Amino acid sequence: MRIDQAHSDQIKKQFAELKTKEDLIKLLSDAKNMLYGEECKPVQLKSLTYYANPKLCKKRYQTFAIKKKSGEYRIIHAPVKGLKSILRSLNFVLQYVYEPHEAASGFVLERSIVDNAKKHVGHRYVLNMDLKDFFHSFDRNRVKMGFMFEPFNLNGDKEPLAFLLASLCTHPFEIDGEVKAVLPQGSPTSPTITNILCKKLDRRLTGLANRFGATYSRYADDITFSSPHNIYTDEAFNTELRRIIEEDQKLRINPKKTRLQKAGYRQEATGLIVNDKVNVRRRYVKQIRMWLYYWEKYGYEKAEQIFKRDYIADKGHAKNMNAQLVNVLDGKLEFLKMVKGAEDGTYKRLKMKFNELTGMKRETDKGKMDLESVVNTILNEGLSEGINLYDRFKSI
DSSP: OOOOHHHHHHHHHHHHTOOSHHHHHHHHHHHHHHHHTSOOOOOOHHHHHHHTOTTTOSOOEEEEEEEOTTSOEEEEEEEOHHHHHHHHHHHHHHHHHOOOOTTBOTTOTTOOHHHHHHTTTTOSEEEEEEEETTGGGOBHHHHHHHHHSTTTOOOGGGHHHHHHHHHHHOEEEEETTEEEEEOOTTOTTHHHHHHHHTHHHHHHHHHHHHHTTOEEEEETTEEEEEESSOOTTOHHHHHHHHIIIIIISOOEEOGGGOEEEETTSOOEETTEEOSSSOBOOHHHHHHHHHHHHHHHHHOHHHHHHHHHHHHHHHHTTTSOTTOOHHHHHHHHHHHHHHHHOTTOHHHHHHHHHHHHHHHHHHHHHHHHHHHHHHHHHHHHTOHHHHHHHHHHHHTO
16 A cells, blocks of 8 residues: 555654664554554564564464466465564565665566566567576575665664564575575565665666666566667676676576567567567457356356366466456456556456446346345245245345
8 A cells, every 4th residue: 555755754764763672663563553544453572572583483484385387386485464464564664664776666666567567668679587486595694684784774783673674574494405594485575675685686787788778677586688689699798697696696597487589479578468568468358358258148157167167277276266257357357457558448348348247247146135035034034924025026
């Protein structure tokens, strides 16, 4: 959520004046109230110190795996309820104290994958790269150092606060046979902290792009370069690129997810088409149109059966199988509006049809609920009252 300037200034002022844990508790409690728009239960000092110490709180995170389409698994570490509440408030504070580099679009207030993709529209060459084990590349000491420098400045007498925050935001995991305290993938603060710690990376890769007449952007661990000419076979460019990422910033390029896309073929940035304008794939619109057609032709219940069959086949490796057709369509249309714009003809036609079908569904559901009340009255209230209600129902 966006807050007004007065609250934003208040957060920055309180953070700049931090001296003690009690000051931090007050800041997090105030942020919690701003975040949820109401008077919330304040953050407790004992909770903060408890969750910041993995030796005291051994079950800070719940771990689960999400299957990728490739068959591999992505491991997610989700903080337990009490820790999640504190981290959400802290993330809210960090997003207002820190301003990411202009090249960063992921998990930044008022920036999106559309903003990221727009930078690469109409270029003859688009290079996509992925940083391997991105969140686990940032350990507790690196996070602590991030809090010690500008704009946080938790150094000198304030250094214990930097350590406390770093301990709160990292967790010991076994990585390649070695236990390391790193940023968890699934924590509310991890994406924001990576933006903080990647500012030097963004600045240097922007400088590299400028030297070679290219454009650079980053969305979390997804890096994109685009240019009017092919600089990606230039040894000088590639050598400096690897030096900045791997030697200077101690991150790793995933060669399996590095690809160069040329004009005349489909070019993408963060999953969006960027050949001539920012757009979704044709399949995305085709799928929305198909599900709306089934809904109109066969009715909602039959359409939902077809939808679930297709959805499981396509997204069953990762998605919630209790998803409902109406909710998925609503979400897909909102995303289409974000990408193509509210005045786009394709979006407007699909949205109009969706609204029409949704209105019909509500009427049908209303009728079903009325019929249920008739049956319940007959069973619970007595036959004569049920018959009177049934007569009224027939006239609807």
